[in-house]
Amino acid sequence: EAQVTQNPRYLITVTGKKLTVTCSQNMNHEYMSWYRQDPGLGLRQIYYSMNVEVTDKGDVPEGYKVSRKEKRNFPLILESPSPNQTSLYFCASSFLGGTQYFGPGTRLTVL
Amino acid sequence: KQEVTQIPAALSVPEGENLVLNCSFTDSAIYNLQWFRQDPGKGLTSLLLIQSSQREQTSGRLNASLDKSSGRSTLYIAASQPGDSATYLCAVKVYSGGGADGLTFGKGTHLIIQP
Numbered sequence: 001e002a003q004v005t006q007n008p009r010y011l012i013t014v015t016g017k018k019l020t021v022t023c024s025q026n027m028n029h030e031y032m033s034w035y036r037q038d039p040g041l042g043l044r045q046i047y048y049s050m051n052v053e054v055t056d057k058g059d060v061p062e063g064y065k066v067s068r069k070e071k072r073n074f075p076l077i078l079e080s081p082s083p084n085q086t087s088l089y090f091c092a093s094s095f096l097g098g099t100q101y102f103g104p105g106t107r108l109t110v111l
Numbered sequence: 112k113q114e115v116t117q118i119p120a121a122l123s124v125p126e127g128e129n130l131v132l133n134c135s136f137t138d139s140a141i142y143n144l145q146w147f148r149q150d151p152g153k154g155l156t157s158l159l160l161i162q163s164s165q166r167e168q169t170s171g172r173l174n175a176s177l178d179k180s181s182g183r184s185t186l187y188i189a190a191s192q193p194g195d196s197a198t199y200l201c202a203v204k205v206y207s208g209g210g211a212d213g214l215t216f217g218k219g220t221h222l223i224i225q226p
Contacts, residue, residue, distance in 0.1 A: 102155040
């Protein structure tokens with residue numbers, strides 16, 4: 001089944017403790033992206049990747065890192081999480097210019 | 112900077128009605144426009160993708176139109192059903208540049224279909 005998977009789905013952590021949210025797609029898509037969704041602000045892009053080893057900042061990249069060492073994986077790294085990074089995170093993938101497919105979301109709480 | 116607005120923010124209608132959701136965007140130089148559905152606590156499901164050269168797309172009871180020059184799109188839902196209750200999101204993709212292939216989202220229309 002074609003899908004985008006994210007892990008973990010739910011995470012509660014404390015300020016400053018490094019964490020990684022994984023994202024994987026099995027559709028051979030070149031493009032992958034991370035979004036965060038917050039009440040009243042909607043969905044905003046954090047980082048994106050056009051292909052392996054090619055990444056760039058979206059609208060709200062501060063406090064986040066990404067890497068794209070393999071085509072199928074695009075992990076989101078929070079080196080020192082803070083409470084303002086409490087949010088619902090989505091990974092998405094697509095062929096360039098095509099329909100974007102979203103993962104199920106990761107709900108992150110930073111205490 | 113591209114801004115996407117969706118009206119109304121919330122809508123409640125009886126089952127069986129036909130309804131229209133509206134989306135407007137400020138920069139008409141878009142690459143495509145996509146409509147999504149989001150159920151509570153769930154991810155986004157793509158409903159329809161309209162390329163900039165197209166005027167409309169149809170899938171089952173859904174029809175989406177695009178008027179690039181006026182910066183508008185509508186999502187028409189025919190014969191609404193309780194299972195259509197969800198939040199509907201409109202998103203546009205602009206041409207290359209910062210955020211290439213990234214989507215700019217509206218804040219959504221929360222739709223409730225009353226049985």
